[in-house]
Amino acid sequence: MTPAQLAAAVRSALLAAVEAGELRVEVPAEVRVERPKQKGHGDWATNVALQLAKAAGRPPREVAQLLAARLGAVEGVAGVEVAGPGFLNVTLEAGAQGLLARQVVEAGAAYGRGDRLAGTRVDLEFISANPTGPLHLGHTRWAAVGDALGRVLAAAGAEVTREFYVNDRGVQMDRFGASLMAAAHGREVPADGYHGDYVPELAKQVVAEVPGILDLPEDEQLVRFREEGYRLQLAQQQDVLARFRTSFDVWYSERTLHESGAVERAFARLREQGHVFEQDGATWLRTTDSGDDKDRVLVKADGELTYFASDTAYYVDKRARGFDVCLYMLGADHHGYVGRLKAIAACAGDDPERNIEVLIGQLVKILKDGEELRLSKRAGNIVTLEDFVDLAGVDAVRYSLCRYPTDSPLTLDIDVITRQANENPVYYVQYVAARTASVSRNARDLGVERGPAEAFRPELLSHEREGDLLLALAEFPRVVATAAELREPHRVARYLEELAGTYHRFYDACRILPRGDEGATDTTRARLWLNDAARTVIANGLDLLGVGAPEQM
Template sequence: MTPADLATLIRDTAVAVLTDRDLDASVVPDTVTVERPRNPEHGDYATNLAMQIGKKAGAGNPREFAVWLADALATDAAIDEASVAGPGFINVRLAAAAQGDIVGKILGLGEAFGTSELYAGQKINLEFVSANPTGPIHLGGTRWAAVGDSLGRVLEAAGAEVTREYYFNDHGGQIDRFARSLVAAAKGEPTPEDGYGGDYIEQIAARVVEQQPGALEGTEAQVQETFRAEGVEMMFEHIKQSLHEFGVDFDVYFHENSLFESGAVDKAVQTLKDNGNLYEADGAWWLRSTDYGDDKDRVVIKSDGEAAYIAGDIAYVADKFDRGHSLAIYMLGADHHGYVARLKAAAAALGYDADQVEVLIGQMVNLLRDGTAVRMSKRAGTVITLDDLVEAIGIDGARYSLVRSSVDSSLDIDLQLWASQSSDNPVYYVQYGHARLCSIQRRADEAGVSAADADYALLTHEREGDLIRTLGEFPGIVTTAAQLREPHRVARYAEELAGVFHRFYDACQILPKTGEAPEPIHPARLALAQATRQTLANALRLVGVSAPERM
């Protein structure tokens, strides 16, 4: 019995108890909170339902209702004990067989354990990374690559249909500066004052000349356009390759320039004019964004007739919903706080629900070596890149280190720690737990021990109970991670599960010793080990990290 199963049992029992006493059963919530008590001596689980609804239901006082509910729960075969504490807390201890049923459930569901239908039928557009094609992906973009891909996996596990999207910014001034930097490098001239530096600029410039021998011939505008077109394509191919090797691929690469070429920007602007949400002042056209919670109105069409940057954002919002998405999640960097209100305002002004737009803001990442910040990458000139991080600590280390912390806070990554093969390294610790579980299975096969006929009621040891209850929390962890857009919860859970397993391993003999015959407890413990391995593998898959069988 998982916590969710117990919550359902408590809810149904509460409805029955109140109905039998002609009290108001309608106050029983659809979802009952069930938690593990801090002190395990109090029981396996606890609920405060009686305190929440006792008076509302007309039961006199919460403790009186708690006594009725506890007595009714105790009659269920799945409940070993139900007792009342304090003003109305109910502590529940599960029967061994009911608790052990979690093991069988996990083995039956396999990779599906932890999934739900929470967002079934919802189409979610998840835009992340979207780094400008003017250089390699820096650490901030790398964090979003890891977190965004993991969030997509978590949302899919919750039943959503997720479109992973990369917004390819190929329109505007930064592309012009990139092209000028390439031209300067090809001519052997210094980098323009507002340009881009680093080895990658020289390498791309050389490749453009190699593939287009006449690239430096023609008018200044022609040369600029040649290096812009060829250079942006080469840079973007490098970005896509780096992301692919990092385990991150996108369903859609959306080109900003297409919004202007297709007329989508003009269409969105006309829609806003028609519905009165665009007004003219000082020769420019302004979005009435303050009507929708923004701190100021925004210029959409400048006085010279050129579209402001927000014009593309407005057209892009419309495009996402026109493609049938019910929710658009933007994952943006720390310097984009102002975008939260303006994107919501843009959606509302176009006639969509502002709540259909979510903006997640990620904080900065710092690398440390010997306690000192690592500040420069030769290949990128001024920043540390995705490739640099992978080179330093590997793909799994890089992904896990970036996913396991909330994006709301800045992150320091100790390169020595994450490159080490020790229990202090979180990803090594979790992966080692999975490898150890695979080793147990290999030894069980050699010893002829099978979990097929396991009697879960035999799993009564304290450490067995700890492990079973921890396994039972996984579906709730995934659901919460999806609801709060916080995949780091899955990574932290994996670390907790690995720790609980290692303590179980130290305390309980899973397989018979050499020369001894198997006893009934051994298949049961092997089944518990198999369920743990499956759950660890499921958690690692959700954060995009491999689950090695040997280490």
């Protein structure tokens, strides 16, 4: 019996009690069950009696007793205890609990996926970068966490569009073109330009791909170097992200925002809402009405659009594309954007607490040989995503970045996250993936199979460590749903680490395969089902983080 099935049984008991006139309450659409904090308090617990007691006009324990009587008759429930002020502690029969192993294996990659966020369209923007150089360490954190969050949201039923906002408009693009042009001519790059070994490399590539570019008039050269460099550098960013297993559905160009008329449409929408005004020759958005600390300029007195105009139009455009939630993942230096983005939503007539969310990611430091890694020769003054991956590998980098809350600064030691030892969390989890695969291979070598599903005897999984592992596996769908609702993919990583420890204890206490001349028994086959269920959940969880589940290490 899965937690979802037990929750449905509790809800059915509530409905039956209401229909029988024993309770007069509105039955909630969803009932939550969770693992008790202490052993001996059953396999699962629910506080639904406490939640409904006031509405029912009855003491919580009295409501709990009514439900306990009905739940005790449910197939697969061994016992129900009313504890404390009105908690229901439920103990499952061994067979009902063990059946989960087969259900997990049969569900395969679908196990853990649910519909908690079904019907919600989410635009997830988690990298916003200039196409003027390599992606840096700050982008790396969002590349890992943003991609993992997209996977988790989709697993919870949301319709997710992953979006990369290309900052391809503005003075930085001209400086980029001027830097490439100077490098191509062997001149010193302007002081306010772009530096690093990638600039002459890129300039050389542009010259090779555009014959005659150095003979063009300088103003034409600047444009060609800017545009060709843009194309090549964006392609490099896309290639690096693909190797990092981070994918996007939309690469949204800031230029197209302005060229498509989206800015004018946004301004018209905001004028209709009554929040645009003129003052001192400039056009303003009255964001102070919506909690911002000051009103914001959209168009300067000289007619030039501000960056805030782009931010405003971009949000309105997202909502016009039909997204229910616009989720922004911004860097540590963007705290000031939270209030103004929320104000944009309010000025557009939206609910800033529902239609827009902003997550701020704190800085990451990398240690190598005990010293902070500070810069890349290729990029000039930053550590790049490529550098980090080359040093530690995709799996180690992704897992290490995903296992911590994003709102706290992070220091990662290359020597630790690449060490093949249990103190390295990614190794600890991946080792279980490899061990479970090894057990299956060894079983095949011995000619031992799980056998057909109808021959599976779940009641044989009655050892305490088997019960612990089954309960841990049953938690996975709830962990995924919670991680999606709270926008916290690190919960998946921490769950996997707990599951890994639980599996190791099961493996040590419960011999899975026969030894010597021993023959396979029904217990052997039942434990193979459980082993493969653990493999399934570890693989599914790692996949949500974009990390591989190796079959051997």
